[in-house]
Amino acid sequence: KAGVTQTPRYLIKTRGQQVTLSCSPISGHRSVSWYQQTPGQGLQFLFEYFSETQRNKGNFPGRFSGRQFSNSRSEMNVSTLELGDSALYLCASSLASLGQDFTDTQYFGPGTRLTVL
């Protein structure tokens, strides 16, 4: 079974531009989450989508947005890029299985390295 794929792997943009990142989850996985990783900050949760709906959101400004398509693929958009947006953006997918015993494990893609100049 193919893993989580993210495109592009590397991206260089300048301040003020906007960028769109793409994520294809593992087949059958319905939940897609996005994270930002910067040095010393760990993985900061951006948002989570399930059935084309945003269910959870982290503490990021409105310049960060996302969406999920009917095939569970997801895109993340960052508008008006700032230097501080330079980071590794990670996408993770999970089954989002229902049930009382929550044991839903997220599986990550390789990430998109965004550099803002």
Place this chain on the structure above:
Amino acid sequence: DQQVKQNSPSLSVQEGRISILNCDYTNSMFDYFLWYKKYPAEGPTFLISISSIKDKNEDGRFTVFLNKSAKHLSLHIVPSQPGDSAVYFCAATSGTYKYIFGTGTRLKVLA
């Protein structure tokens, strides 16, 4: 407010010895915990998890211990191997599909 904390940014261990990575959390609603390993320029790889109804889970060389009263979990790697050198993240969730990650511990296993 950092709900999941990994207070040791780095750890060095001799090959063949035990590596113990620690993680503390503050939210008593967390009921599922995970450990991930991350190499540079790659996404995190799932290692092992534990539900709050257990206090121990083993998978080969990896064992996770959960102490709910202390809000503490630890990952034991025995024996440690040079290929285990990576950054390890612990994560927690309260069943809302929102996972909170620690800042990571860089493990270096010395040959």
